[in-house]
Amino acid sequence: MVDSSAIGRSLAPTHARVEAGRLRYFFNTLGESNPVFRDPVAANAAGFAATPIPPTYLFCLEMMDADDPFAMLEALDIDLRRILHGEQKFVYHAPVVVGDELTLQSTVTGVTQKKGGAMTLIDVTTRITNQRAEHVADAIRVVVVRNPEAAS
C-alpha cells in the first residue's frame, strides 16, 4: 500500500507540443464548435496569439506525450485495475495556445488513507511551464486506489 513516504516523489518531466491536428481530433470527439478554439482567424480576432487549448487539455498532453503515461503508478507499484480518478483541479496562470512547447513536472504531494486503509488517496501535482519558462498552469489530480485486501 502506498504510504506517506511517497510524498515528494517525482518523475522525469514530460515535454509536450500543442499540435493543431491532435487538438482537432479532441474537438471532433467532444463536438466542440466554438470558433475561438477551431478557427485561428477567430482566435486572433479575440486577441489570442493562436487557437487556445480547452480547459482540461493539459491533462491530456501529459498522458499523450509521456514515454509511459502510467509511469507514476508503476513507480508506486499500483495496479491499474484498482484506481479511480477521484478529483481533478486546474489553476491557470497564462494562456496555452497551439504551437506552445510545454514542460509538465508531476510530483506526489499528498497521501491519505481512508476507510481503515481500504482506500488510499494520492495527490499528484503537475507544474506546467512553457517555452519561455513561464509558469502557465498547475494541474492537481487525486487518484483513488482501492485496497481490497485491507478492507475489514
Added chain:
Amino acid sequence: MTTDTPAPVGSTVVDKRFPPITRTTLALYAGASGDLNPMHIDIDFARKSGFSDVFAHGMLVMAMLGQAVTDVVRPDRLRAFSTRFVAITELGATIRCEGTIAELFEAEGEKRARLALTARNEAGEVKLSGEAIVAI
C-alpha cells in the same frame, strides 16, 4: 457575462446537454486524450476488474463541463476549474452540464465569479460536481 452587467448570485449561466456517450465516444476519447486505460475501452478488462462493463473516462465528462463553461466564458478568463468525480458515468448517459453563480468577489485586482458546476445524467444523478473561478 460582461464586466458591466454581472449576473446576480444564484443565476444559472451554464446549461448544456450532450449526446449519449457511446462505445465509439469512449474509443475516440481514449485516442484524443491519450488516456489509454483499458478500463474505458475493453469490456474484458473492465469485467476482470469487477465492473459489469466499460464506463466513461471522468475526464471526458469534465471536458464536457469545460466546454459548457467556455461556451459562455472566454477561455483566458478561466482562473481555476475543479471537479470531484462523484459517481461512475455509465455508457449511454446523456450528460447535462449546469453552472450557477455561487459567489461574486475580488481577488488579485479583478472581479471574479465562482460558478458551482454539476454534470448529471438523464436521471438527474450527479456524476461530477465542481467549480470554476472566472474573471468577469
